[in-house]
Amino acid sequence: MNKKIIPVMMCFFVMGFVDLVGIASNYVKADMGLSDSVANLLPSLVFLWFLLFAVPTSLLMNRIGRKRMVLLSLVVTLVAMVLPIFAQHFWQLLIAFSLLGIGNTLLQTSLNPLVDTLHSSMSAKSTSSLASTLTFGQFIKAIASFMAPIIAAWGATTHANTLGLGWRVLFPIYMAIGVIATLALYWTEIKEEFAQSAEEAAASKVFDGLAAALGLLKKPILLMCFVAIICHVGIDVGINTTAPKILMERLGWTIEKAGYATSIYFIFRTIGCLAGSFIMTRIKDWHFLVVSIVLMALAVAGLLIGTTQWQLYAATALMGLANSNPFSIIMARALHAVPGKENEASGLMIMGLFGGTLFPIMMGVASDWVGQVGAIAVLAIGVAYLFVFWMTCKQTDKV
Numbered sequence: 001m002n003k004k005i006i007p008v009m010m011c012f013f014v015m016g017f018v019d020l021v022g023i024a025s026n027y028v029k030a031d032m033g034l035s036d037s038v039a040n041l042l043p044s045l046v047f048l049w050f051l052l053f054a055v056p057t058s059l060l061m062n063r064i065g066r067k068r069m070v071l072l073s074l075v076v077t078l079v080a081m082v083l084p085i086f087a088q089h090f091w092q093l094l095i096a097f098s099l100l101g102i103g104n105t106l107l108q109t110s111l112n113p114l115v116d117t118l119h120s121s122m123s124a125k126s127t128s129s130l131a132s133t134l135t136f137g138q139f140i141k142a143i144a145s146f147m148a149p150i151i152a153a154w155g156a157t158t159h160a161n162t163l164g165l166g167w168r169v170l171f172p173i174y175m176a177i178g179v180i181a182t183l184a185l186y187w188t189e190i191k192e193e194f195a196q197s198a199e200e201a202a203a204s205k206v207f208d209g210l211a212a213a214l215g216l217l218k219k220p221i222l223l224m225c226f227v228a229i230i231c232h233v234g235i236d237v238g239i240n241t242t243a244p245k246i247l248m249e250r251l252g253w254t255i256e257k258a259g260y261a262t263s264i265y266f267i268f269r270t271i272g273c274l275a276g277s278f279i280m281t282r283i284k285d286w287h288f289l290v291v292s293i294v295l296m297a298l299a300v301a302g303l304l305i306g307t308t309q310w311q312l313y314a315a316t317a318l319m320g321l322a323n324s325n326p327f328s329i330i331m332a333r334a335l336h337a338v339p340g341k342e343n344e345a346s347g348l349m350i351m352g353l354f355g356g357t358l359f360p361i362m363m364g365v366a367s368d369w370v371g372q373v374g375a376i377a378v379l380a381i382g383v384a385y386l387f388v389f390w391m392t393c394k395q396t397d398k399v
Helices: 005-032 041-064 066-085 090-123 127-157 166-186 198-203 206-218 219-252 260-278 285-305 309-322 327-336 342-368 374-396
Strands: none
Touching: 005 041, 005 066, 005 090, 005 127, 005 166, 005 198, 005 219, 041 066, 041 090, 041 219, 041 260, 041 309, 041 342, 066 090, 066 166, 066 260, 090 127, 090 342, 127 260, 127 327, 166 198, 166 309, 166 342, 206 219, 206 260, 219 285, 219 327, 219 342, 219 374, 260 309, 285 309, 285 374, 327 342, 342 374
């Protein structure tokens, strides 16, 4: 790959900002004395915008281009990093995390096709090689994800060194990194084809475009990929928010100590992404997916029956490894399922990130009802669908 991929990969780091909402919701819950159901509104609200804005973003991207859409998303994300620094009330945080969700929706919808643009100009197209490149991007994203709980814990316990911001010190730090990524991409020349034909221009009208994009879900492979993304992201956000709560419930830990479970998840997710980016250049991505699903099932079992620190840490780490690569594999399949409609396909898949809203709500209700065992049961449902998804696609030979 050439040097143009570097600023694009920096954007994947900014994409990882969205994962700070998991640890942030736990700190906000402790600061404001909220229930699980109310605290989980933060991650739920963040991912709500994927349902509302993903497909319209893909249509706008047809008009203005992928790079410009990525730049717009970075600006919105930077604003979202500023607001929590000064927020004193829960509603202010809701606004900030809504902007984070909107910015991340724009970013995830446009960045994956932008990678496809660069990838197509540098190598022969194949789902495995594109999945490998996207997985390396997820590796960069995961670095931002696992750093967030560490920075938050450092800020919460070293007030003298963080200007009194406490755990919120991670926002100005991430904002500075976001500024660098924005400038780097702005000064990078990327050639892309986004001029529209008369037919494409008509399809980009809001209602016609939405109907045309959603109509792609009539293709069985896209519909299955869409639901698979919902489950994958639901599991990701769910373990992000729930792992610390499991440790607090079973071991009586404080949030500062239990919050490191989120870092463990993302550290191993990072390792999994890096390993996957190399492994999928050598074996078929579909074979790699079933291995990931089996490891997810083992991780859920460990979270369900684990009673010691190391058992729960091991299960969390295993889930990080297992859930590191499905997104890239599913996204690559979807992009190549509809040649010429990659923007719309990307929008549909990113709309599936709405799973990050559904799963925390269901897990919050379940945990308020029967404890964290209920939340783990919701995760198990997501893992079960991913296995059904793999089996169905395999049997119909649509992969």
